[in-house]
Structure formats: structure tokens, C-alpha cells
Amino acid sequence: MKCAAVVLFLLPAALMAQDANSSNFHIHGVGRLELTFTENEFALALEVPGADIVGFEHAAENEDDRSQVADAISDLSKPLTLFELPPEAGCVTASANVVLVGDAFGQADTSDNGAAEHNEFHADYVMQCEDMAALTKIRFAFFERFTEARHLTVQLTSPEGTLDVLVEREMSVLTLPK
Numbered sequence: 662m663k664c665a666a667v668v669l670f671l672l673p674a675a676l677m678a679q680d681a682n683s684s685n686f687h688i689h690g691v692g693r694l695e696l697t698f699t700e701n702e703f704a705l706a707l708e709v710p711g712a713d714i715v716g717f718e719h720a721a722e723n724e725d726d727r728s729q730v731a732d733a734i735s736d737l738s739k740p741l742t743l744f745e746l747p748p749e750a751g752c753v754t755a756s757a758n759v760v761l762v763g764d765a766f767g768q769a770d771t772s773d774n775g776a777a778e779h780n781e782f783h784a785d786y787v788m789q790c791e792d793m794a795a796l797t798k799i800r801f802a803f804f805e806r807f808t809e810a811r812h813l814t815v816q817l818t819s820p821e822g823t824l825d826v827l828v829e830r831e832m833s834v835l836t837l838p839k
């Protein structure tokens with residue numbers, strides 16, 4: 662899934678347009694976050710519609726569009742400012758990779774069957790923590806930074822199993838199960 666997204670990012674715009682047209686890509690306002698916990702680190706995989714992040718999904722057409730995209734990628738590259746963790750857990754960002762999947766960096770191309778009308782920001786992070794037991798909650802400052810985002814469907818995976826939860830703008834603190 663993640664590999665496929667990266668591959669698509671590298672394909673010519675025409676192929677990406679086909680992909681966007683052939684799938685109901687996403688619902689605006691609703692992003693997805695997968696959290697995978699291991700012994701002393703956890704991974705986050707975030708997928709959010711461009712509409713939620715920068716307010717548009719067309720190809721960046723002018724300097725203002727391009728700077729909004731660049732600012733968003735810069736902010737998405739700092740996960741600890743978006744997903745606030747208890748300081749006592751002592752977590753640091755081991756890796757952060759952000760890509761825009763879709764057509765937004767290409768030239769505007771609406772000549773063939775509407776081109777790509779959707780794009781998504783995808784971000785993958787690995788966080789390393791000194792004390793995973795102190796990792797009791799996550800506060801989603803994400804919703805303060807990205808004001809068009811309404812929900813994140815969150816899937817928590819640990820050796821104990823998998824749990825699906827919805828985190829909303831109005832209830833933006835996720836209490837992690839023990």
C-alpha cells in the first residue's frame with residue numbers, strides 16, 4: 662500500500678490521473694492514521710486529503726499555492742508539533758517522510774478526462790521513546806494547524822491486537838490503551 666503510493670508518485674501525470682479516476686480516493690475532511698507500537702518505538706502512517714491540508718487539490722498553479730504546499734510539507738515533517746506526546750515518555754522523531762501523492766506538483770493538465778482531481782499528503786514517521794509506558798495519550802494539535810481537517814480514523818496496532826478509533830477536531834486527545 663505505502664510502496665504503491667510511492668511508485669505512483671513517480672509515475673507520469675497521465676497514469677496518476679487514471680489511478681485517481683478509477684478509485685474513490687477519499688472523503689474530504691477525513692484522514693487516516695495508522696499507529697503501530699513495538700517495544701521501544703512506534704510508527705505513524707498518515708494519509709490526508711490535500712483539501713484538508715492546504716484547502717485545494719488541483720495542481721499548484723501559482724506562487725501562493727506552491728508556498729502553501731511547501732509550508733504544509735515542512736510542518737508535516739515535524740510530527741511532535743502535530744501529535745503531542747507526554748514529555749515524560751521521552752520520544753524523539755527517528756524518521757519523517759512526507760510526500761504529496763497525486764498531481765499537484767505537475768503542470769496543470771486538464772486536457773484529458775479531467776486529469777487528477779484528488780491528491781493526498783502521505784507521511785510516515787518513526788518515533789523512538791525512552792519510556793513507552795508513559796506514552797498514555799496523544800493530543801492532536803494537527804487539527805489546530807490544519808483547520809479543514811475534521812476527523813482522523815485511527816488504527817492502533819500493538820502486539821496485543823488492533824483497535825480502530827475516530828479522533829475528531831472536537832475531541833482531539835486520544836487516550837492510548839494500556
Ligand SMILES: [Zn+2]
Nearest residue numbers: 710718779780
Ligand atoms: Zn479529494
